[in-house]
Amino acid sequence: MESVSDEVILVGLDGLGFGEIGQWIDGGILPTLSSLADNTATDLKSTHPPWTPCAWPSLLSGRNPGKHGVFDFFKQEGYEKQLIERSDVDSPYLFDVTAECGLTPVVINYPITHSALNIENGAMVPGYLTSEDTPFHPPHLREQYEAENGKYRIYPDYGTDDDPIAEYVDVARHRRDIARFLDERFDWDLLAVQFQVTDSVFHDLDDREQIREVLENVDEFVGDIIDLGDDDTTVIIASDHGMGDYDWTFYVNSWLAEHGYCETTEGEAQYFRQQKDKLKGKSDESKSSSTMSKAVSTTANTLSKVGLSPRRIHSALESVGLASHVERILPADALVAAQNQVVDHENSIAYQLLFNSLGIHLNVEGREPHGMVPQNEYEEVRSELIDELKEIRDPDGKLVFDDVRPREEVYEGKHVEDAPDIILFPRDFRYDVSGSILDTFRRNPHKNHKPEGILISNRDLNVDPEKGASIYDIAPTVAAELEIPVDTNTDGRVLTDVEETVERQDWDELAGDYASGGSDQDTSSVEDRLADLGYME
Incomplete structure (x- = not known):
């Protein structure tokens, strides 16, 4: 010994x-x-x-x-x-x-x-x-x-x-x-x-x-x-x-919106890039970037009124191979400004609320401030959604998730009820799961957690x-x-x-x-x- x-x-x-x-x-x-x-x-x-x-x-x-x-x-x-x-x-x-x-x-x-x-x-x-x-x-x-x-x-x-x-x-x-x-x-x-x-x-x-x-x-x-x-x-x-290669970003709230679980509304982007250049002392660049952001946001709002949301615009650009080019030439905060669609939590059945939880919350009556899912339908709604999520495939035809489980099968302890209702396990951890409202998939080679x-x-x-x-x-x-x-x-x-x-x-x-x-x-x-x-x- x-x-x-x-x-x-x-x-x-x-x-x-x-x-x-x-x-x-x-x-x-x-x-x-x-x-x-x-x-x-x-x-x-x-x-x-x-x-x-x-x-x-x-x-x-x-x-x-x-x-x-x-x-x-x-x-x-x-x-x-x-x-x-x-x-x-x-x-x-x-x-x-x-x-x-x-x-x-x-x-x-x-x-x-x-x-x-x-x-x-x-x-x-x-x-x-x-x-x-x-x-x-x-x-x-x-x-x-x-x-x-x-x-x-x-x-x-x-x-x-x-x-x-x-x-x-x-x-x-x-x-x-x-x-x-x-x-x-x-x-x-x-x-x-x-x-x-x-x-x-x-x-x-x-x-x-x-x-x-x-x-x-x-x-x-x-x-x-x-x-x-x-x-x-x-x-x-x-x-x-650990750390390793990722291939895709999967926009789960966009998918939930397309399948009737999540409602969206126009609102301010809930991310925090807008001030980063100013915080780094790049005031001139920040001012220029802010002008670009406003221009992009104004254009996005105008196009939305005729049925062309930023998500649809991005999807069209992706289909002709231009989305990544636009992302490179536009400032990051301009892109965020263009993403003017956010989750309307109060009127949604399900959504990813937290940025990095790999989990989906249900909007349950008596639990959330404006719950929509009756308590007696909770298990049925959750099971149906789990089954649908398990079958999602990326544009290459591969399954996005290795597994999708209810939270009580993943965690144990007095705080299980604080976890998301549904827990996502990305296939081989090669997918980011984002809450932004953009296109459903974006090819996005990068490094992230394993x-x-x-x-x-x-x-x-x-x-x-x-x-x-x-x-x-x-x-x-x-x-x-x-x-x-x-x-x-x-x-x-x-x-x-x-x-x-x-x-x-x-x-x-x-x-x-x-x-x-x-x-x-x-x-x-x-x-x-x-x-x-x-x-x-």
């Missing part, structure tokens, strides 16, 4: 899968990951959907979304959406329990950790989905760090044309630098550091050599972080999901090489290595040889008040960043 370590380093690398970086690990191009992979290197099965906002809470809690309640970047408020934060995650995180057990966690950049900055021991630097100027815990740490190292950056400038490699490397460097800074000030037991840029580069950059160069730097920074431990420190490197992330460790973990491990295994495994209780409500298992000797306790009882209150931060800039990476379409 391996000896239990007193320290654990948990490194999160968002969006990395062996499909995209396996050859770089095997070839030694990423030497830190390559050296650790000699012990354990396996697939890590993500949540469904395999998106950042539900996957990281699952990795940090060991619980499926049906238990912690997060299925998307946004939570549902009737027919409205609100960006999630820590208080929306109804589960303790690993480091909440670590602190309650009298150990010292140092947590850097993990998504959805704002604004629960109340751990009594250790330090917290919030990450993805918080604002750029978010406070650290303890409060004085940010000022002290920036006095020595310059302004701490959470987000890169997506889409920069100047030097994208330097932009991403600079942001990643701060993770390494602040880990060193906090290592000098805290006698930590758990050092948890997350890199978000490893995901963003695949959404933002088309040049694979640029992506490789960024990841080489991250790999070096990860090595520097590992050096903060000693020879007995357990090192676990995990990603929340269900298989990575798990790499300096320990020989007990993992079936064929099945891999689960994202739910990380929290109980780290807890066991720290010799703190493993959660009785975990959906994972301990991957080290201490499985039979660990103490078990309900983390809800152990962690106490781990996420009290919410923040009042302005989320508009965060939403713009999500739009820049294609998460809001």
Whole structure:
């Protein structure tokens, strides 16, 4: 039996899968990951959907979304959406329990950790989905760090044309630098550091050599972080999901509209691209782009009055091979402005409400503010819609979905009823499922999330090489290595040889008040960043 370590380093690398970086690990191009992979290197099965906002809470809690309640970047408020934060995650995180057990966690950049900055021991630097100027815990740490190292950056400038490699490397460097800074000030037991840029580069950059160069730097920074431990420190490197090729965007609300389930109306685009150039300081371009947007929108409205909606225009352009050309020459916000049709939720039977949930909501009487589906017809309507969705084929004649299931077959826990009513499983994860009202299909080659992330460790973990491990295994495994209780409500298992000797306790009882209150931060800039990476379409 391996000896239990007193320290654990948990490194999160968002969006990395062996499909995209396996050859770089095997070839030694990423030497830190390559050296650790000699012990354990396996697939890590993500949540469904395999998106950042539900996957990281699952990795940090060991619980499926049906238990912690997060299925998307946004939570549902009737027919409205609100960006999630820590208080929306109804589960303790690993480091909440670590602190309650009298150990010292140092947590850097993990998504959805704002604004629960109340751990009594250790330090917290919030990450993805918080604002750029978010406070650290303890409060004085940010000022002290920036006095020595310059302004701490959470987000890169997506889409920069100047030097994208330097932009991403600079942001990643701060993770390494602040880990060193906090290592000098805290006698930590758990050092948890997350890199978000490893995901963003695949959404933002088309040049694979640029992506490789960024990841080489991250790999070096990860090595520097590992050096903060000693020879007995357990090192676990995990990603929340993988990355790979997509072929299509499927506009599910357009399909629902065509089949009588969804009503549309003219309205303002519900996406957040319009201000992104101005936020990046490109005021002249923004003004020009705004003029173009208004012109396109006015034209679209005029054409709509004679029966030519933007969706029909796009379909016609697609049929003659011009849609992608128009998309290239028009500014992004002009295209958004032209998409002047939005879902009329109150008068619809079904719709995709959340941007990235891979799920469809039914508009149910007594549940939604203006429900249309009677409670006694819910199961019948849902079953019929599931059967229809299973048969959808793309323009090449291939099925769009591997499976379509009711939510209770996918999730378990007290928050199952917060999930979409119908859960979609795109075939081989090669389809985006968009809520925009455009053409039903758009051929759209790009990179996006895959269900298989990575798990790499300096320990020989007990993992079936064929099945891999689960994202739910990380929290109980780290807890066991720290010799703190493993959660009785975990959906994972301990991957080290201490499985039979660990103490078990309900983390809800152990962690106490781990996420009290919410923040009042302005989320508009965060939403713009999500739009820049294609998460809001």
